Amino acid sequence: MSEDPPRLLIDRALCISSGICAATAPTHFTRSADGRAAIRPDAPPVDAHTEDAASLCPVEAITFTRDRD
Template identity: 40%
Template sequence: MTERWRVTVDRRVCVGSGLCAGLAPEAFRLDPARRSHAVPGAREASERVREAAEMCPVEAIAIVLADTGEAVFPPGD
């Protein structure tokens, strides 16, 4: 079975670099103010989505397992 993720963006932290939407347009959108938001719903695990989270300049992106809520990124303690 394929791992499924839920992705969130802390819009209070987002600076609107657009990097996430450029790397993984299937998972992120920019609003008119250029703040990112995750496309709603669970999605299949994706290296592009993980890369977008890892490269976010302000660490505004979180990924959890859809089934359990366990942290994928940033990794849990």
């Protein structure tokens, strides 16, 4: 049985709209109308750019999960 790929999560309550995620991984992140981070609906699978964006987020608002809701 193969493991599900990780999914991106953004805690919008933590997001301070720094824009680092969208600058680091523009194919994965965008900014919503309120300026906070949002995951692009057409985002490709998690890769090194998304991991970099998560590690650079000043408030650690970006995480990954393998759990399905």
